[in-house]
Amino acid sequence: MESIMEKPVAVDAAAGGGGGGGAGRTRSDQLAPSQSLSRTASAETVLSNADTTSLSRKSSFGRKRTASAGGGGGGGGGNRHIRKSRSAQLKVDVEDLVSSSAALSRASSASLGFSFTFTGFTPPPQGMHYSADPTTFSDDDSPMDIEAGARRRKKLMTEPTLPIYLKFTEVKYRLSAKKGSPREILGGISGSVSPGEVLALMGPSGSGKTTLLSILGGRAGGGAVEGCVSYNDEPYSKSLKRRIGFVTQDDVLFTHLTVKETLTYAALLRLPRTMTRQQKKERAMDIIYELGLERCQDTMIGGSFVRGVSGGERKRVCIGNEILINPSLLFLDEPTSGLDSTTALRIVQLLHDIAEDGKTVITTIHQPSSRLFHKFDKLILLGKGSLLYFGKASEAMPYFQSIGCTPLIAMNPAEFLLDLANGNTNDVSVPSELDDKVHMENHTLENNNSKNDYRPSAQDVHEYLVDAYETRVAFKEKKKLLAPLPISDDLKATITSSKREWGTSWCQQYSILFCRGIKERRHDYLSWMRITQVIATSIILGLLWWHSDPSTLKGLEDQHHKTMPFYACRLAYCFSLLCFGVSFLSLLQSSHSLKRGQC
Ligand SMILES: Nc1ncnc2c1ncn2[C@@H]1O[C@H](COP(=O)(O)OP(=O)(O)OP(=O)(O)O)[C@@H](O)[C@H]1O
Structure with a gap:
């Protein structure tokens, strides 16, 4: 992938796309000047977006480190004092950057008001008034907020996560059909993700994202899996299960339990027996504060018939259920589906914070906004079960430009990539290689000289993208994947260790589940109707x-x-x-x- 990036991009919209032959020469070369102009603008928009984001990301990391350091040295000083000094440091950061384009991006991320982090408490800078979120912390904190800050700092002392490097090469998945040959769902997907990174699986509906996620999470269904999936260069083992958190697409939560009860019961059931009941309850509370759920901790989860927490809060509870056990690998299936773009961004920011804590995060995603897209470290783009792109998310656009696919209008990069994966080339320059191939096959259209009206079919675009990836990137990526990881044998041994720790004994599990069942049904059992019914029956009898x-x-x-x-x-x-x-x-x-x- 690096070599692609090092090569001068042949399709230079600004330069008029002079480039030589091959993929570099695009159909848009023949565009009118006005079209060229708009293309230039779009290309620049996309590139400047990437720059801005990386700047923004760097600055936010710096901010977080500063906050952590402050937290460490804070000792017994007042919370308010610590926050003020942090805020002051943050303000200097903002002022340093205000002259650059990064300031804009920073302002937008500050507007999220996302006040929880996994390495420490990060309040929004003073003087920034973008936050409309009531959960944002300020210097005039209530006692409850101060307690929350203390809890966040406490998180710094929790057990460190075991780093897990996930690599997968040539993963194929076939489903046996009753009639005919087996159906191929995934056709040789390769990639890798390291601790601290967020890998996004993107692609049209039915392209195989959930299937790939399930295989990587050790949850492959009834089909035949081929290829190699390794965790710290070791194959999947049962002992890995307790190091994996999996947030499914359809969340399974108890309707009548509150947020606090949900997470507390999960903690009591899933945390190791070496922890006391009190420690488990505290861990659940820590998660509530880390996820910014303190305001709705006593609200019922709710469901179809019962009004409960919001969609975003619900997703956070699901994530909380999984991060309780401090997993090394966190898989999420469409954690942002059904959420508005701001809430979705908050969720992705949360995943980012989780990753920064040393965890490896893999998530499927549908139609992310451009801000959200730039939050991912790595990206896998799937189309009909084939790999169209694997690499850094920030390099996806330059890669597609290098193979002759450039947006002709200003476009959200994710939308552009999904359009391509769907084989839709409207508002996208068509690579001359593909254009020529299609016209060679279609003499009638060529004879009619209607070149500009013709667009390649979705199948042609798909084949072109698969071939382009195979010939330009796949070989180098696979070579990288085959190289052994520079990790100690101890780390590998921890992965393969067959020692299995049960959360709780059978008896404890029974009593916890019994209590949870009673709590979940308490609204039925203790409803006025039920009580009146019982009393009336007794009196009649x-x-x-x-x-x-x-x-x-x-x-x-x-x-x-x-x-x-x-x-x-x-x-x-x-x-x-x-x-x-x-x-x-x-x-x-x-x-x-x-x-x-x-x-
Ligand atoms: N167990 C199964 N039985 C039948 N078909 C399956 C099974 N598992 C996967 N498929 C098929 O494999 C394809 C990929 O499914 P998958 O759920 O991975 O897609 P996806 O990209 O996650 O889609 P979406 O974004 O809509 O969730 C689909 O066409 C689906 O019908």
Whole structure:
């Protein structure tokens, strides 16, 4: 990939795309001057975006380190004092950068008001008034906020994460079909991700992102997996399971539990038995503060019928459930789906913070905004199960420019890449190689001299992109992947260690699950309707048997006769409830299908 970057990009929009033949010469060479201009602008926009982001990222790292250092030396000083001094340092940072374009980008990230980090507390700089988020910390903190700050600092003392380097080469996945040949879902995907990095898996729907994520997370389904996946150069082993956190696409949370209860029960169940109950509860609270969930800690999760926490908070709870165990590898399947761009950016910023804590983060993503796209360290672009790009996210645009695909209008890079992966070349320059190939195959169009009206099919674009990656990048990347990792044998041994620590004993698990079940159902059991029902039934039965003598046969018969109608009514009531339930569920199902447009 580096060699591609070192080569002068043949398609220079600004220079009029003079370049030699091959992929460098693009269809847009024949564009009118006005079109060329717009193309130049777009290319510059994209490149300046990348620069700005890297600057912004660097400055934010620096800011974080400063904050951590401050935290370390803070000792027993007042929280307020520590924050003020940090804020002052941050302000100097901002002033240093204000003259550069990075300031803009920084301002936008400050506007996120994301006040939690994994290495320490990072308040937004003083004097910046972009934050509209009520969870942002300020210098006039309430006692609750001060406590939160203290908790964040406490996180610095938690157990360090075992670094895990994930490499995968030529991963293929086939599903056996009842009729015909097996269906290939993934066709030889290679890549790697190191601790501290966030790898994004991008591609159109059905391109195989979830399948690849599942294989890397050791959760491959019923199909046949080929290729090699290694963790610190070792194959997957059962002991790795407790070092892996997997946030699925459809979150599975208990509707009636609060955020605090959800995370506390997860901590009690999943944390090692070497920790006391109190320590586990504290860990759950730490996670709540780290994820900025303190304001909704007593809010119910909610579901289809019960209003609960927001979508973003829900996702954070799911992430919290997984990071509780301090995983080395964190997999997330579409953590931002259904969220607005600002909330999505917060989630990705959170992933970034998690990665900075030494964890390896891999996430699938759908249609990220441009700000969000630049937050990823590495990118895998999939198209129909094939690899279209693997490398640094910041180098994706230059790579596609180098193979002759350049956006003709200012475009979100993620949107551009997804368009390409879908084979859509509208508003994208078509490489001359592809253009020529398509016209060679289509004589009629060429004869009619309608070159400018013709665009290659999605299949042609897909084939071109797969070939371009295979010939230009894949070989070098695979060579890099085959090189052994410079890590100690001890680190490898930890991965393969067969020692398995159970979180809790069978008995403890039973009692925790029992309590959780009671809490989850408490709204059913303790509802006024249920209580009234029980009291009314007791009174009715009591009255029916009032003054009857069970010691004689007549008295028993009397009781029997009196209660029979009652039980008959009860049976009829249960039956009608059952019928009502069934018809209600089928109604609900059909309304859901209607909403999805399936009917
Ligand atoms: N167990 C399975 N049985 C049948 N088809 C499967 C199975 N697993 C994956 N597929 C198919 O493999 C393809 C890739 O699925 P996958 O869920 O990985 O796509 P995706 O890129 O994650 O899509 P989306 O973004 O919509 O979630 C799809 O066409 C899907 O139908």
